[in-house]
Amino acid sequence: MSDSIYDVIIVGTGPAGIQAAIHASRKKTKVLLLGRIENSALYPAHVENYACIEGVKDGRQLLETGMTQAKRFGAERLAEDLLKINQQENGLFAVETESGKTILCRALILAMGTAKTKLAVPGESEFAGQGVSYCVDCDANFFRGATVMVVGNHSAAIDGALTLLDYARQVYLAATELKVSEELLRRLHESKVEVLAGRRVKEIRGGDTGVQEVLLDNNEAIKTEGVFIELGSKGALQLAAQIGVQMDMELFKYIDVNRRQETNIPGVYAAGDITGPPYQMAKAVGEGCVAGMEAAVYARNKQKQQS
Template sequence: MLDANIGTQLKGYLDNIKRPIELIAALDDSAKAKEMRDLLQEIADMSSQINFIEDADSDPRKPSFQIKQPQGDEKIRFAGIPMGHEFTSLVLALLHTGGHPTRLDEEVIEQIKSLEGEYHFETYISLSCQNCPEVVQSLNVMAVHNPNISHTMIDGALYQEEVDKRQIMAVPTVYLNGENFGQGRMTLPEIIAKLDTGAVKREAEKINQKDDFDVLIIGGGPAGASASIYASRKGIRTGIVAERFGGQVMDTMAIENFISVKETEGPKLVAALEEHVKEYEVDVMNLQRAKALSKKDKMVEVELESGAILSSKTVILATGARWRELGVPGEREYRGHGVAYCPHCDGPLFKGKPVAVIGGGNSGVEAAIDLAGIVGHVTLIEFNGELRADAVLQKKLFSLDNVEVITGAQTTEITGADGKVNGLIYVDRATEQKHTVSLNAVFVQIGLLPNTDWLQDTIDLSKFGEIEIDNHGQTSLPGVFAAGDVTTIPYKQIIMAMGDGARAALGAFDYIIRNEFDEKDTKAA
């Protein structure tokens, strides 16, 4: 089942297993069960520490399997074949259950071990979802470190009846003890913070004790990462405040225009960025959201939503952008229940069903092309009189026989019933006639909005809400710089954001050496 190269690599990884583990499978007569049996047997044959056992009564979900120690309780289950993006989740689960150490700080491990109560997590995923593995791997590693935690990964495409019953229309969707726990990408610290209610207060107290920074960067995307590296290389005290490291790039599937790298994926690029930042003395404060910005004498203060306050000689705003919403009735009501913004993640949940894509730019047309290979029918709706995507993408789109393109159409409402989307209404802009399209999902692909809501009346913004900057990255507030998609730079590209981050860091450094700061201005001399 595994190709030769992957098999060789996996066998090498499995040599790190230090104690016996069992793969216990609940199988039926389906083709997927046979595929699972073949995979598990192949894995067991690679290591003398692994024993493959078939037990039809081990789980009501068939096919599924659990990974456990011979004398241990069930901990980690896979209801589905963890290939695609989830193959790494399988490998790590084997290694960690087999005694190979996890790559967590001791402080995090102790926080997991100290969680009290019984926690059974279930995560519904799709194998094409790039956000799902982090959630699956986070919950699996928690199960390894705490005997009161167990986790089951469930392939939504394989267990469609279960997905329909629970009305799951977005992945990853996590249930805790039978109740909805969360939806969308979640990091391990985010999950722990939701369970450990005192974590926010403790972290705020720690942040309040930090000395002043020379450069404080708000945002952990490509622009923020680049700025932190350039600033730290100057030998100045550098910090990053980020809601999640990587930002919008974590939701980007295919990246084929990053110079010198022929192709990659968002999560892989973010992992490389994070490793690069770790090479320098950058204080990364993750899971922190900025609330307000103000000037205090020569210093700039940033208040966080946790209540903590940070002070710095300069600040670089690199908060990026978020998906632009349609702003029509039904959109927010059915978000996560048929209204989606990530076709790669949620497309498999609508296999064989009719869906719509709103937006005729590159992202919209690419989404329609991707979805056409999964769903029953795609209706692409574009506001303008013609599509705006590249010609090569349009050619591919119009070659597909299960795609309909409607231009000159304004979506006015997303309709639903029983808690999920059942259609949309659009108006033909030429005739002003209303039309209704019956469907099961709407994928919105109409661009991005800058994350500047918290900066209103603080610095100058364009009519589109972008931060206005000069050719050094300086904003209207002295000592405050900005970089990346949140600014007025004309082209929102990863490589542009990185260059912009470098420019802002150099601009901030130039500002510091040209202005005098003494002890009365700062907490740390």
Template sequence: MLYDMIFIGGGVAALGGSIYAKRYNMETLILTDTLGGTITQTHLVENYPGFPSVTGQELAEHLIEHAKANNVEIRQGSRVNRVTKEGDTFKIEYGKEILESRTVVLATGTTYRKLGVPGEEELKGRGVSYCATCDAGFFKGKNVIMVGGGDSAVKESLILAEHAAHVTIVYRKSEFSKAEPINLARMEATENISTKLSTNVTEIIGETKVEKVKFDTGEEMAVDGVFIEIGRIPITSMFDELNLEKNEKGEIIVNPMSETSVPGCYSAGDITDMEWKQAIGGVAQGTKAAYMGFSFISAQKLKS
């Protein structure tokens, strides 16, 4: 079967876009390893219009429900390993299957950025974590640090503080310039959060679990947990053969209507060079991709 539009990825960008694709009567398929994506890693979303306060998991479930209500076909459980374009058709290797589509929307998002310090890899899952919402409960009454200073780091420190005895936010810059003011105010009002600015972690130390960290100031601090929230890296290697234009961060360059440098190939969400990475932006890009794909296919049909 030849699909009209295949979304690769199962996060908010793909889910949001798929609703529009289906409403344009396109044969639409979502291919993903897991559904919901990165937003499910946050305990609190208060900035998605129409949903004043939900968990990330709840927001994802609303989008999944909405896509299913529009009869979007969703396949999950395998990974897309390779995408090529042969003539006018995209070929997508999903697990052992090859699927074909007239257009594709690349929405595989990002993975977490590592600190790259000694001890990080060895102690991952033994005190080192990249998801406060997932792991905060394991640190009841413990001392932890959060490495990072963007909005995600500040916001996720709040959930950590609900469980841990104390949270120290360690940030390499001298001020928090990227966090939402409301989250900063909450952080400042939380008694068991303190900050350590202009400081880098240089080593994570522990025999079988995290015991302490070293800073570039020469100091050491005894801690039970190290949470790392220092930005994310786009997942694009399976699209290499499309030779898409990317920026210096490896993000796929899209125009304001979600078009990439390859005709019929669109991209949406955190994988793109969108400066401000939030769910609403990714959903908007996904929906524009659906519209552009529909116009692209309509124009092709008129020509033939």
């Protein structure tokens, strides 16, 4: 991976992200693709309704083929999750990955899909918004001085637990198996987060005031006022909130874009499931194509202005 400024960084290695990388790279821009293909919803799926592809195709094979294409056109790849985004005074975007790398770019494409964050345990739906949250970056401030628990095995959970140390009195992390980089794991173990290793949440309990405790699979009850469910990598809501990207006003779940896949933040684009249904590969690829071309043009113009 190069240390120089990238023209375009694409977050997400599903069909939208890969197609964006192909088209942005073909415009001779410097492109970095962030993420793991196994996190894509297409990875375990089979496809038989995509135009010009005959028969049933394996999702994993399609993604690996697409990744090979993107690399052939010049895109670089970093198989890490993205934790933070911020925009600098000079207009460049700085992204921080799970291993602690900070990388700069002129344009950013969000194509990480939609997170399936439900634990599906008793009490989860009942206390949603009353102690159960799916976004540390959005709700941490409501739990100042409280005892909270984060649930998850991946980068979003570990980063969320570390973030909550600045707000909460005590932070638990319930994880069946930690699957993160060594750097993020080191930061966790050196912190004051209390890790409940190998533990699964069995039930979320509470009353009229909201969440009061969490029952684990070993029947241990942990007193807590908040439960943050952070499964997988950082999702659309968390990352978008960091730089003020506008979500849809009805569900506050998807990123609003126009026909050019532009968000309300100049230089930030979105494509694929993250922009809303239908959740189809055909839609994701089409939006990725547009986002890749538009982001490349934006980055070139930005470079000219800065030179």
